[in-house]
Amino acid sequence: MSETARAEVTALIQGVETADSKAALVQAVARLAALRDPEAIPTLIRVLGYNNPGAAVAAVEGLVALGEAAVDGLLTELDGYNYGARAWAIRALALIGDPRALPVLLEATTVDFALSVRRAAARGAGAIKWDRLPADQVTGAQAEVLQVLLQAIQDPEWVVRYAAVVSLQTLAGATRVADLPVIVTALERVLLEDRTLAVQARAQWALDQLRSPIST
């Protein structure tokens, strides 16, 4: 990295640390995130815990753009977070789609007490970039994801069931042909039996897209 580039990152990190209002913090984080510089990762991760949704959105965007480089840092920090920050971190991991996050995403989908964490994790479990996993591990990992998602469509919170439906749809596009009938049957059951109209509608949309080869 050139001296001027390094000086710029340092200045923008300082800008985040010294921001004196909520709006100033959002601006500072957005500028730092836009650099796409790995040096910014620890600061962006710290911002997730500031209880400032605008800043967190900008930080997640920056971390997702940095992709795999941010995964280790996010996984290390997860435990110490309050539930708000954990939800943002899980959301970043979900959007990055790195298979290293899969064990954390699967566990969070089923056992986390915070519904926003279960929601983001359920979404992430279906959005893994399978080509980054060694070929001989893909089938086993997808089977695990399927089991967790079939459990998540029974979650007491509608938004977790909604996320699980979205992930079942994306998993259907990635998984073995043998799993397809299981997914379709599960989605049909959600459409008929779920008690939340929005979840039923999402299952309907998933089924429509799975049945129409053009839109999947």
Next chain:
Amino acid sequence: MGLDSEALVNVQGDAYTVDQALSNLQQTEDAGLRYYAAWWLGRFRVAQPEAIAALMVALEDGTDRSSDGGYPLRRNAARALGKLGDRQVVPALIQCLTCSDYYVREAATQALESLGDPRAIAPLRSLLAGGVEAALPVPGNPHLVQPYNAILEALGSLGATEAVGEITPFLSHGVAQVQNAAARALYQLTADPAYCQALVGRLQEPNLQLRRSAMMDLGAIGYLPAAPAIAATLAENSLKLIALQQILEHHLQEQGFPGQGLGPDSHQVLALMDNLL
């Protein structure tokens, strides 16, 4: 799916049953047990006649008093009765609108809104007496003289078109949330989208609380054109998802889903929701 398992235990961690809730509410020795039992009966929608009767008694309780002279048990009883859907309690809730405790009046107003009984309209309108000029803060308290937000929202939900003239001046009340409540009610009563545009504009406010409350108002009235602006505002994804869910479901009901399939507007809201997970 039934009740959440963790909520079926009481604060001490013991299993809690309908019978226990009823006997806890009927005794008068322990105010804390009564307060919890009233909440519990509402939370778990225990609408059997014994529960309604015990909550009606609690609505007139004079023993449980807070340090500021309020009636905590009455507040919880009113909230519970709002959830149980039994309209025989409407006259008793209307009585509560004149209680000296602001929070009892607020809880009763919200309960009357949920019960959807037009008998509440006239007594609610009378709480707007004096108009905006009278709608002042109570010195030393964090609230105005009446629960205006709840009153305006209830009049909107109850379809009180005869109250449009009294509601309109509240669009220029000094408190932004009251303006929002007035805009929300006026949209419900007139279907004029201009009122919703004011709420959509609030999504750009620098104050997070105001953005949140505008979002919840737009969700509650199911204003479909606001969906993209809600998805884009700076707020927690959890709240955006709730507001978008309400807008979506309002639209789905109008469209006759699931009998009828999904149209492009539903697809658009679903896609916005997908991106917020």
